[in-house]
Amino acid sequence: MHEDPLRVYGGLAGRRQFLRAGMTGLLVISLPRWAVARPSLEHAIRTFTGGADVLDGRIRLDLPPLVENGNAVGITVAAEAPMTADDYVRRIAVFNEKNPEANVAIFHLGPRTGRATVSTRIRLATSQVVVAVAEMSDGSFWSSRASAIVTLAACIEDLS
Structure with a gap:
């Protein structure tokens, strides 16, 4: 010892x-926190998918196009899947373009969930693109993107 x-x-x-x-x-x-490189949006998505191709469609991201206050922005993500034992959504992930962290949330679902819909509130540092990615039971990945203009920013830090 x-x-x-x-x-x-x-x-x-x-x-x-x-x-x-x-x-x-x-x-x-x-190093100061700002000197450590933030992973890009694409890198965060590649990490989530394990490098697999991401297709557009089968998922809808509802995000208000104009946000007055970035501290609590309501979003809803819905994926098209019957949610049966053979065809269901495994995970839904939400990513952002400019916040200090690229990963926002990951939701784990299963065939007994009923509906592949999740809602939450997120913080947005500034006007940016938000991406939702769904992993299906067959291993495919589907995505949707939405842009939001934020008039009062959250996560106030040096984002340059």
């Missing part, structure tokens, strides 16, 4: 000695 290095050096003065000893052989680089 290893001893706690701060205990070995003991007290505040010991902590300083420990940090000085550690700094001689260790270089720690800490």
Whole structure:
């Protein structure tokens, strides 16, 4: 079992000695949050699909085209599927173009869900495109895109 290095050096003065000893052989680089690259919308979708092709259709994304306040934007995603044991929606994912995180939500469904429809509220940092992708039980992926103009932005950060 290893001893706690701060205990070995003991007290505040010991902590300083420990940090000085550690700094001689260790270089720690800490980047500000804005310096870490945000994955692109396409990269986030590719990660969700495992690189599979995404087709247009079989899914509808309802997003208001003009949003007064980006802090709580209501969306509804509905996929065309009979929701039987042989043909159903496995997952529905929502992605955005400009928020600090590209992934918004992933909903897991099954044949006993009844309807492949989900609704929620999301935050939108600024005017942007939102994409919904549905994974079907046969392994195919279908998508729909919608644009929203946001007059009062949420997630206020440097998005450049």
